[in-house]
Structure formats: structure tokens, C-alpha cells
Amino acid sequence: MLTILFDGIAYGMLLFVLACGLAVTLGLMNFVNLAHGAFAMAGGYVTAVLMNRYGMPFLATLPLAFIVPALAGLVLERTLYRQLYARSHLDQVLFSIGLVFMAVAAVDYAMGSQQQLIQLPSWLQGRVDLFGIQVGLYRSFIIAVCGILVVALQLVLTRTRFGSRLRAAVDDPRVARGLGINVSLIFAATFAVGSGLAGLGGALGAEILGLDPTFPLKFMIYFLIVVTVGGTTSITGPFLASLILGIADVAGKYYVPSLGAFVIYTLMIVVLILRPQGLFARAR
Numbered sequence: 001m002l003t004i005l006f007d008g009i010a011y012g013m014l015l016f017v018l019a020c021g022l023a024v025t026l027g028l029m030n031f032v033n034l035a036h037g038a039f040a041m042a043g044g045y046v047t048a049v050l051m052n053r054y055g056m057p058f059l060a061t062l063p064l065a066f067i068v069p070a071l072a073g074l075v076l077e078r079t080l081y082r083q084l085y086a087r088s089h090l091d092q093v094l095f096s097i098g099l100v101f102m103a104v105a106a107v108d109y110a111m112g113s114q115q116q117l118i119q120l121p122s123w124l125q126g127r128v129d130l131f132g133i134q135v136g137l138y139r140s141f142i143i144a145v146c147g148i149l150v151v152a153l154q155l156v157l158t159r160t161r162f163g164s165r166l167r168a169a170v171d172d173p174r175v176a177r178g179l180g181i182n183v184s185l186i187f188a189a190t191f192a193v194g195s196g197l198a199g200l201g202g203a204l205g206a207e208i209l210g211l212d213p214t215f216p217l218k219f220m221i222y223f224l225i226v227v228t229v230g231g232t233t234s235i236t237g238p239f240l241a242s243l244i245l246g247i248a249d250v251a252g253k254y255y256v257p258s259l260g261a262f263v264i265y266t267l268m269i270v271v272l273i274l275r276p277q278g279l280f281a282r283a284r
Contacts, residue, residue, distance in 0.1 A: 002132075002133045003133055003134045003135075004247075004250055004251055004254050005247060005251075006133060006135055006136075006139065007136065007139060007250050008243075008246045008247030008248070008249070008250035008251060009143060009243060009246065009247065010136070010139035010140070010142050010143050010246070011139075011208070011246035011247075011249065011250050012242040012243035012244070012245060012246020012247060013142055013143050013146035013147070013150075013242065013243070013246070014142055014146065014201060014204060014205050014208065014209075014246070015222060015226055015242040015245060015246050016146060016150065016226065016238060016239050016242035016243075017145075017146050017149060017197060017198075017200060017201035017204065018037075018040050018198060018201035018202065018205060018219065018222075018223060019036075019201075019222070019223040019226040019227060019238060019242065020149075020153065020194070020197055020235060020238060020239070021036055021039070021193070021194030021195060021196075021197045021198040022036040022194070022198075022223050022224075022226075022227055023226070023227050023230070023235060023237075023238040024190060024193075024194045024235075025190070025191060025194050026227055029085075029170060029187060029190065029191070030170070031081070031084070031085060031092055032089050032092040032093050032096065033081070033092070033096050034093055034096040034097045034100060034220060035096040035097070035099035035100050035103065035216070036096075036194075036195075036198055036216075036220075036223055037100065037198070037215060037216030037217070037219050037220050037223060038099060038100055038103035038104075038216045039069040039072065039073055039195040039196075039198040039199050039202070040069075040198040040199060040201050040202035040205075040215065040216070040219070041103065041107065041202055041211070041213075041215040041216050042068060042069045042072060042103075042199055042202065043065035043066065043068070043069045043196075043198065043199025043200055043201065043202035043203045044065070044116070044199075044202035044203055044205070044206040044211040044215065045107065045111065045116065045202075045211065046061065046064055046065045046068045046069075046199065046203065047061040047062070047064075047065045047118060047202075047203040047206060048116040048117075048118050048206060048211060049111075050064065051118050051119065052116075052117075052118070057121065058118065058119075058120060058121055058124070059121075061203065062200060062203055062204075065199045065200050065202065065203035066196040066197070066199055066200045066203075067196065068199060069195045069196050069198060069199030069202075070192045070193065070195050070196030070199065071192070072195065073191050073192045073194065073195025073196065074188060074191070074192040074195075076099075077187070077188050077191040077192065078188060080095075081191065082184070082187070082188075085187070100216045100217065100220070103216060104213050104214060104216060104217065105213075107213040108213040111213070113212060113213055114212065115210055115211065115212050116206065116211040116212065118206055118207055118211075120138055120207055123137065124137050124138045124141055125137060125138065138207065138208075142204055142208075145204065146204075149197070149200075150235075150239055153197075153235055154235055154236070157235060162186070162189075165181050165186055166186050166190055168181060169181055169183040169186045169187065202215070222245075222264075225245060225264065225265075225268050226238050226241050226242050226245060227241075228268065228272065228278060229241040229244070229245065229267075229268055229271050229272075229278060229279055230242070230278055230279060231277060231278025231279060237278055237279065240279070241278070241279060244267070244279075245264055245267065245268075248263050248264060248267050249263060249264045251263075252264070
């Protein structure tokens with residue numbers, strides 16, 4: 001039971017890192033970016049290519065798995081995304097879903113449709129017995145990395161000048177510009193960081209979730225469920241929602257394997273019936 005709980009927490013942490021960029025762009029910037037999974041896939045492929053073709057150590061690939069999607073996100077935000085900030089959500093959905101299909105086709109053409117495998121270092125493989133609980137070493141690593149990211153992200157958004165400027169830019173861009181805040185630059189930096197976090201999540205999750213060109217389509221619904229259940233007004237909501245959904249998903253697949261895949265959807269439906277605005281968001 002405790003082992004399942006531990007694995008569920010690790011899975012939930014991974015879901016949060018994968019989805020927190022979407023929580024930022026959707027919740028703070030009010031932009032529906034369904035192509036978020038494409039940036040996660042990019043991070044996963046950066047790690048797979050660097051490890052399998054160039055023999056780089058796993059840990060050395062993680063910074064690049066953040067930087068490459070962040071740069072790609074920055075370029076796309078400056079050239080394409082910013083043109084749609086003022087457009088309707090329908091336009092944003094159609095645009096971003098088009099990017100998803102383009103990314104899937106491009107990766108399939110360049111890398112092939114086969115599953116990408118990565119070999120974790122030996123010190124991250126296997127399980128150890130900790131107070132009678134079988135603890136996976138790699139899942140412990142994921143919890144540690146994601147925990148640091150959650151704290152750092154929360155501090156940046158709530159305790160720094162950049163965070164206060166971002167909130168001001170989102171609340172009223174016109175007034176923020178009048179106060180001398182470079183709203184465009186704030187949005188570009190935020191979008192790039194969100195894309196980089198997705199890439200890092202894709203790299204961390206490649207060994208657990210699998211990695212192939214359909215990654216953005218397979219996990220798009222998970223990203224949306226996390227943000228929908230947690231609410232879009234803060235980072236805390238998606239984080240707690242990720243933990244709840246991760247534990248429910250792992251426990252469901254273990255105890256009721258025939259229905260395991262439906263547990264997370266059932267939980268989402270129940271939450272949205274009881275709390276349409278999300279579990280941790282205030283009703284408007």
C-alpha cells in the first residue's frame with residue numbers, strides 16, 4: 001500500500017512538471033496552448049538523442065532538455081503565439097492543435113515511429129527497502145527534482161519582482177504598460193520557462209511514460225485534466241491535483257486493472273460536478 005502511495009506521488013510529481021507550463025500559460029496568461037506536449041516531447045527526444053547517439057550521461061542531458069524546448073518556445077512565442085494573445089480561445093485551440101500535428105509528423109519523419117529507449121545510470125535503477133517500503137530509486141530522484149522545482153516556482157511567482165510584474169501584466173496589461181512594465185518581454189520569458197519545464201518533464205518521464213512521436217497526443221488529456229481539476233488561478237492547485245490524480249491513477253491500475261485507465265477520468269468528472277472551477281480555485 002505504501003509502495004503504491006510512493007509510486008503515485010512520484011507519478012503525480014512528474015505530471016505536475018509536465019503540466020505546470022500549461023498551468024502558467026493557461027492560468028496566468030489566459031492562452032490555451034494545446035501544443036504544450038510537443039515541448040515535452042522535444043525535451044524527451046533531446047535526452048534520448050544525446051544519450052543514445054553521443055553517449056552523454058543522463059544527468060548532463062537534463063539542462064539541455066530544458067534549454068532546447070525553452071529556446072524553441074521563445075522563438076515560437078515571438079513569431080507565432082504572440083499574434084494570438086488577443087484572439088478567441090477557439091482560434092488558440094485550432095492554432096495549437098495544428099502545431100501538435102505538425103510536430104508529430106516532423107518527429108516521425110526525422111526520428112521514426114519507434115519507441116525511444118534510454119538507459120538510466122545504475123545508481124538510479126532498482127529499489128531499496130526503506131522502513132519496510134520498497135522505494136524506487138528513480139522515482140525518489142523524480143520526487144526530489146520535482147519538489148525543488150515546485151518550491152522554486154512558487155517562490156519566483158510569489159516572492160520576486162518578476163512574479164509581481166507577471167501578475168500585474170496578466171491582471172491588466174494596459175495599466176502594467178503604463179507603469180513601465182515590459183509586458184511583451186514578461187510574457188515571452190514566462191512562455192519560454194513553461195516550455196523548458198515541459199521539456200524537462202519529458203526528459204524525466206521518458207523512461208516511465210515512454211517516448212514516441214505520438215507523445216503530445218497521448219498525454220494532452222492528462223495535462224488538461226491536471227489544470228482543470230486543480231484550477232488555473234495558482235500553481236498550488238495544479239500541484240495538489242497532480243498528486244491526487246497520480247495516486248488515484250497508480251492505485252486504480254494496481255487494484256482494479258480492468259478499470260484502471262478510467263479511474264482518473266471518473267475522478268475528474270466527479271470533481272468538476274462538485275467544483276466546476278477546480279478543486280483549489282475560488283468560485284467567480
